[in-house]
Amino acid sequence: MKLNRETIRLIKNIGFLLILGIIVSLIIGYFAGDGDDTEKIADTPIRIESVRKIAELSTISYTDEIVVDSVEYFEELDDVSDWLDAIELSQRVLQRNVARRLTLIVKGEIKLGFDLKKNPIRSERKGDTLLVELPEAQIIEINMSPSGTEIYQEQGYWKDSERRILENKARSILIRNCERFNMKQKAKENAERLIKRLLKEEKHVEITYAS
Amino acid sequence: MKQLVVIAVVFLITACSGDEPVQNERVLEIKELGELSTIEYTIGKLIQMDQSESDWYKWGDRKILINTRATVKAGIDLKKIKEEDVRVKGRTIEITLPSPEYTSFSMDPNFTRTEVESVSGFRDGFTQKEKNNFMRQGEEAIKKELANLSILEEAQSSAEDIVREFYRSLGFETVIIKSKLDQ
Numbered sequence: 363m364k365l366n367r368e369t370i371r372l373i374k375n376i377g378f379l380l381i382l383g384i385i386v387s388l389i390i391g392y393f394a395g396d397g398d399d400t401e402k403i404a405d406t407p408i409r410i411e412s413v414r415k416i417a418e419l420s421t422i423s424y425t426d427e428i429v430v431d432s433v434e435y436f437e438e439l440d441d442v443s444d445w446l447d448a449i450e451l452s453q454r455v456l457q458r459n460v461a462r463r464l465t466l467i468v469k470g471e472i473k474l475g476f477d478l479k480k481n482p483i484r485s486e487r488k489g490d491t492l493l494v495e496l497p498e499a500q501i502i503e504i505n506m507s508p509s510g511t512e513i514y515q516e517q518g519y520w521k522d523s524e525r526r527i528l529e530n531k532a533r534s535i536l537i538r539n540c541e542r543f544n545m546k547q548k549a550k551e552n553a554e555r556l557i558k559r560l561l562k563e564e565k566h567v568e569i570t571y572a573s
Numbered sequence: 574m575k576q577l578v579v580i581a582v583v584f585l586i587t588a589c590s591g592d593e594p595v596q597n598e599r600v601l602e603i604k605e606l607g608e609l610s611t612i613e614y615t616i617g618k619l620i621q622m623d624q625s626e627s628d629w630y631k632w633g634d635r636k637i638l639i640n641t642r643a644t645v646k647a648g649i650d651l652k653k654i655k656e657e658d659v660r661v662k663g664r665t666i667e668i669t670l671p672s673p674e675y676t677s678f679s680m681d682p683n684f685t686r687t688e689v690e691s692v693s694g695f696r697d698g699f700t701q702k703e704k705n706n707f708m709r710q711g712e713e714a715i716k717k718e719l720a721n722l723s724i725l726e727e728a729q730s731s732a733e734d735i736v737r738e739f740y741r742s743l744g745f746e747t748v749i750i751k752s753k754l755d756q
Contacts, residue, residue, distance in 0.1 A: 401622060401624065401703070401706070401707075402710065403620050403621060403622050403707050403710045403711060403714070404621040404622065404623065405714075406618065406619050406620070406621050406714075407618075408616050408617065408618045408714070408715055408718045409616070409617045409618070410614060410615075410616060410617075410722070411615040411616065411617050411642065412613075412614070412615040413612070413613070413614055413615075413727075414612070414613045414615075415611065415612060415613075415731050416610055416611060416612065416613045416646070417609070417610075417611060417731075417735050418608075418609070418610040418646070418648075419607075419608070419609050419610075419651075420606045420607075420608045420610065420676070421605070421606055421607060422603065422604070422605060422606055423602075423603070423604045423606050424601075424602070424603055425601070425602040425603075425604070426601055426602075464701065471677075473606065473608075473677065475606070475608075478735070483739065483742070484742075485742050485743050485744075487744060492743065502610075503646075503677055503679065504679070505677055505678065505679040506679060506680070506681065506682065507643075507678060507679060507680040507712055508680055508705050508708035508709045508711070508712050509709050509712050509713075511682075511705055512705075513700075513701050513702040513705050516700055516701055516702055519698065520700075520701050522685075522686070522687050522701075522704070525682075525701050526682050526683065526685075529682040530682070530683070539601075543603065545603075548603070552605050552606070552607070556607045556651055556652070559654070560651070560654070560659070560739075561743070562656065562659060563659075563661040
């Protein structure tokens with residue numbers, strides 16, 4: 363089959379446009395910044411570091427979302443180190459004089475209850491009354507994970523250690539907020555209800571706490 | 574004309590307002606639990622990312638290795654024990670325990686360490702946002718791998734030991750434990 367001149371020209375044009383498209387996308391890809399959400403980590407195995415038998419009775423949980431923020435500003439305008447430093451000058455103007463900023467939103471959970479491995483439940487029968495002694499309620503665990511952590515805004519370079527300081531600050535705020543709600547008392551009340559349900563056949567159950 | 578100038582000035586002023594303070598809107602939840610955690614696994618994972626091959630058209634390498642550690646606990650939910658699950662006949666008690674489940678998952682940031690971070694050529698350094706994204710993927714990968722471990726079976730057997738010991742300490746001579754897994 364013989365192609366006429368028009369068809370050949372059309373094929374040439376399509377080919378040229380394809381090559382141009384490839385070149386443009388390569389240039390865009392080359393100069394575009396790194397770091398998009400589609401990057402996938404390699405498939406590496408997990409390793410079991412330890413296995414431990416525990417006996418933790420959690421009777422209440424507290425979940426909260428904490429915002430922690432760290433901001434560093436440039437010095438006063440008189441202290442501009444170099445008037446020819448375009449990056450510093452543009453940051454001063456465009457970023458409202460903010461040199462660096464990192465804001466995290468951390469969702470954390472605190473569970474309260476009893477560590478029965480360290481302090482087991484004691485019981486004693488006195489007549490028709492069963493005396494059950496529970497240990498003092500305490501914080502059993504504080505759960506934080508990357509899926510519950512959002513980097514809300516990040517400007518400038520931040521070291522891991524600096525981020526960790528913010529995460530630990532969020533953890534401290536989480537504990538402080540939890541303590542405000544008298545959670546240990548609520549943990550005890552829930553434990554009493556639970557124990558009584560497990561001992562439903564007992565007529566008189568008296569629950570006390572180890573001092 | 575004068576009105577237009579005023580509108581333009583107002584628009585410019587409002588458009589150039591300063592940084593809004595970060596809102597500390599708290600999502601608070603207090604939940605009653607009855608979880609008896611009986612086994613704890615500490616799991617490590619090396620998170621690996623190498624963009625040298627995928628971004629072949631960019632000059633320079635971009636590699637990172639993050640060492641992370643997760644703590645997984647499993648046990649039984651005592652709140653799921655219904656009245657009919659506990660039967661007492663004199664000094665004998667028969668109890669049917671609920672199926673074991675994962676009770677907690679945590680990745681403490683204090684046990685996460687960047688071991689290697691290599692950036693060369695015209696490549697950008699890794700941001701904290703990216704690192705968090707990698708760690709999220711690592712978290713997902715660990716959670717998927719849990720199914721291949723025997724955590725739940727061990728949690729079940731451990732829970733049976735604890736419950737048996739609990740009722741024996743209360744004076745029951747025979748403690749029969751059944752599991753919803755067996756039924």
